[in-house]
Amino acid sequence: MENSNNFIKGKNFIIGNNNIITHDPLFSIIKNTNNINDLFEKIEKHKTSLRKEKEHIINKIFLLLIPLLGFTTFLITAIISNATKLIFLFFILSLIPGVPISYFFKKLEKLSPKIKSTEELVIEIYKLVILDKIKEKEPTKEPL
Structure with a gap:
């Protein structure tokens, strides 16, 4: 000073x-502010709003960063294992809204003992994810 x-x-x-x-x-x-109690209350509100703003920014960064890291890790693994069809399929699946990756991996765990080649994997993933999404969108017939 x-x-x-x-x-x-x-x-x-x-x-x-x-x-x-x-x-x-x-x-x-x-x-x-004229009253000291009001002053402390307003300062606390200001601190709280700054803290919430900071948390909101951090949450946005993590929401963008986590899927990006997961996808790049998957791409590196797929490139190393030379699974180009799987990379393409994952790219296509990432474009479909409403297909969570956890859903994909849960289904994949059930399939892993049966699959022997990349072509079989692509076919099974297509059956599981895309056809299940189509079934979900079809209206169910309920008795009146």
Whole structure:
């Protein structure tokens, strides 16, 4: 903090000649509050809103990062194992809205003892995921 010529200059503010110049939102809260209890309440609300905003940003980052990491890990594994048809199939499945990856892996675990080649895997995944989604969208006939 500097003090020169009746001015006090801080990191986020300048005080001088009974004027305070700042861009800090907390100062506007302090300036516009008469009661000390209201002041503490408003500061807590401000802290809470900043915390929620920070958590929201972190959640957005993780929501974008986790599927991206999972997909890149899968691509690397698929490239190493030379399963180009599987890569293409996964890309197609990722374009279908409402197909969660966990659903895909649960179905795949049940199939793993039966599958002997990549072609069989592609066919089985198509049957499981795409045909199941078509069945879900078909209206069921209920007795009146």
